[in-house]
Amino acid sequence: MNDDTDSRTRCWSARAAFVFAAVAAAAPVLFAGLLGTIGLLVTGVGGVVVTMAALYWFLTRHGVLRWISLGIAVLAPIVVFVLFVRAHLLWVVVLACAAALVAVVCARAALRAGSPPAAAATEYPAPAPRQPFLIMNPRSGGGKVAKFDLARRAEELGAEVVLLEGVVDVVALARHAVARGADLLGVAGGDGTQALVAGVAAEHHLPFLVISAGTRNHFAMDLGLDRADPAAGLDALRDGVEMRVDLGRINGLPFVNNASFGVYAEIVRSPAYRDDKTATVLRLLPDLLAGHTGTRLVARIGDTTVDGPQAILVSNNPYGNSDLAGLSRRDRLDRGALGAVTLSVANTRDAVGLIRRTRGRGLTQRTAVEVVVDADTAQIPVGVDGESLMLDTPVRCVIEPDALRVRVPRARPGTRTSAPAVDWNRLRDLATRRETRSRPESDTHAH
Structure with a gap:
């Protein structure tokens, strides 16, 4: 056209x-x-x-x-x-x-x-790894490792594969592999395991391979990988390219997706949550929302301070603005900024105000290179890439631009661009062809 x-x-x-x-x-x-x-x-x-x-x-x-x-x-x-x-x-x-x-x-x-x-993420040519090391969790994603025969396929491509059994320190496992000469680290498992091994890969400047064998695979989705076929990710071992993506750090620990504070983190920390999620949420939520239980948080997002939010989400690069909770997807993973969303619903009026996407006390969305979450307790629960942790306050989240070399298949689905926000002023210019007529002049000035 x-x-x-x-x-x-x-x-x-x-x-x-x-x-x-x-x-x-x-x-x-x-x-x-x-x-x-x-x-x-x-x-x-x-x-x-x-x-x-x-x-x-x-x-x-x-x-x-x-x-x-x-x-x-x-x-x-x-x-x-x-x-x-x-x-x-x-x-x-x-x-x-x-x-x-x-x-x-x-x-x-x-x-x-x-x-x-939108400018596509830059791809870099990458030679095939000589000694790839992959960690696979047979329990992730309802058994996707066995269902897609990932271990055998990876070994046929020359990778050393370790299947996780019981409680294993994956960080120590990855570091030991690096000491033995591994020139690529990869994970077939959940995003929490992906983050831990990605941190080791970033420390040693090694390429990192993502196999979408977890339950949700948000990181794989935002990398443009095929989540329906985890085995397709193994193609990167023989015909792959590299991308440079950012890595989040929370009190020094790596995260690839997000860290959540407040209501969600408090609920997930409950021992009863895994046995009966619905009943636990309904039992704990009233007191958490009312502030009778849980800790009172203060979020400092760059120059913005939010006092007393009930929920905070800090993400490695911002999520699309079309999602109220910031849980959709990220168009890019290399913008060099954290996304931060806070939610404060103290009364019925605040709850109704969320219908209008109020950007006041009820809902705050910002980007920053650092987010600090403080509380009046020495430790607070935090959900980091789906894992429940207790971290010392103040909790400091930072972004490490281009810290991670991710190896991906040359042929992959890619990412979809988020739908643009409806701008009626710009639509008016398009309808009258004013924007089209003014563009050559703008281009001339740009040059």
Whole structure:
């Protein structure tokens, strides 16, 4: 597609976004009248607010009040639906919502096409390792090591493989392999084990191989690996390239994904959590959210201080902004910055405010090269790449840019670019082709 055709496509996509947005706004007025539209808004918004408030009460209360709140949360949407049906306005709501959805799809199509493609992570040629050393956990991912015959396949490619049995110090195992001449370290297991061995690889400036044999494999996903076929990662041993990615450190310990503080870390620390996760969450959550149990945290994110958040997530490179909790994925792992998300929900108003993605006390998203989490206790629980640890306060998280040499297969699925945020001002420029006309002038000034 040439530039002129691409420009026209973006222009018409932007115009379509405005047309469908207008349909979404006008449909209630045209078919329900002004009073009917006000009624629709009051009923719809009221239903959402009541549902959110009831869910918050369900999470923060004990006993009968908790189950009454759950009943209200379930009934509120049903009541709204019945009211729309009785007023013969359900089809108007469906039409407006459908038009709004199409408007967003068209807007993102225009903005995605209009944005310069994200620069791909730099790949470096890498000779095949002579003495690769791989650690495999047979229990990870429900037995993926055996299911995909990973040990035999790796050994056929010349790797030394150690299968973990019982409690093993994987850091000592990896360091011993390096002392014996290993020129590549790799792991087939969960992200927690990946992080520990990655730390050893970074210390010795050795390439690191990721085999997606864990349960979630978030690190493998953000590297663009095939999570459905862990054996595909072994192709990197014979036809691989290297990427330089950042490594997070928390009180000196490495992490490849994230470290979580507050509510989640306190719950995971409970001995009862592994036996009955749901019951443990419901039992502990009310007192943790109310501040009756757990430690009071203070997060210092660069120049920003957040006092008393109930949850903090610090990630090795920021997650996409489209995810409220910052748990989606990372477009890049080499930006040289930590992502930090804090959540503070002290009352029902804060909980309802999260619907609007309030960037005040309720939700904070920042990037920084250092995040310090302090508390009034000597130690606090922290979830580090899914592992529960007790760390000394203040807990210091830093980023080590380009610290890790990751060896990946030359042929791999790659990563998807996150959907762009809907920017109506830029859409207006695209719809009037103002942005396209001004670009050559900008390029001239750039040169």
